[in-house]
Amino acid sequence: MWSLLTVQLLNGLVLGMIYALAAAGLTLIFGMLDIPNFAHGAFYALGAYLAYTVAEKSGSVALAFVLAPIAVGVLGLAVDTFFLRRLARAGHVYQILFTLGAVLVIQETIVLLWGADSLSVDVPSYFAGGVEVGLVLFPYYRLFLVAVGALTIAAVWLALERTRYGAIIRAGIEDPDMVSCLGIDVARLFMVVFGLGVALAGLAGALIVPVRGGQPAMGTQLTGLSFVVVVIGGMGSFAGAVAGGLLVGVTQALMTVFYPPASQVGVFAAMAAVLLVRPQGLFGIR
Secondary structure: OHHHHHHHHHHHHHHHHHHHHHHHHHHHHHHHHOOOOOOHHHHHHHHHHHHHHHHHHHOOHHHHHHHHHHHHHHHHHHHHHHHHHHHHHHOHHHHHHHHHHHHHHHHHHHHHHHOOOOEOOOOOHHHOOEEEEOOEEEEHHHHHHHHHHHHHHHHHHHHHHHOHHHHHHHHHHHOHHHHHHOOOOHHHHHHHHHHHHHHHHHHHHHHHHHHHOEOOOHHHHHHHHHHHHHHHHOOOOHHHHHHHHHHHHHHHHHHHHHOHHHHHHHHHHHHHHHHHHOOOOOOOOO
């Protein structure tokens, strides 16, 4: 029983890291652009499918983990430049409607290009085996996933907190009008933030393919859970997104053991409990 519980905690950490990566990107977009990006899960799914294609064509899963999020990030730059920035003149409502429409466009594009069947990427041979946890073997690849997610989040955090460009981004989140008055191109700043945000979602999708596979609608559930994570962690809080993602992942994994039918309900119950104690979220500012 203890070994099963330990494995589920580790599985929760894996899920939580995926949620944290996706929610960190969503927090950047929501916190700075004030746009609830409902297409975030679709970019996550696109990252998974691009990783599959690169891995199949090149035979290198490592290359897929690099190129897939870059491609998704470049697509995000294009989406912001040609669509969201122009719709900003009409108001946020139109931008939100655009992201809702983008979900359908991306999903149908995935079906047209890759088909409606599920697909998967084999775990590289150098990640074969795992760590013994009691009577259970926990795969090395899942530990690698946690490590890559943690390093990526740490790198983004350091870039935001310890670099000049990160200071400009944080200032843009707090007061974009003042930043614009200082002669900084806020529109370009927003474009970079949107690209980085969806690139994190693409990386999360690429990393999860060898574990859960891919299917066209895989981003739908992630979008809802990402917003739950952002609410739990606190609107606009990068650290909150990470903490919220880990909390949601562990909660979901443990509920699967103790009461599987309530695994999804448990996530929303955790959100409700956090909001009752701290309405602004774990790291949010009232």
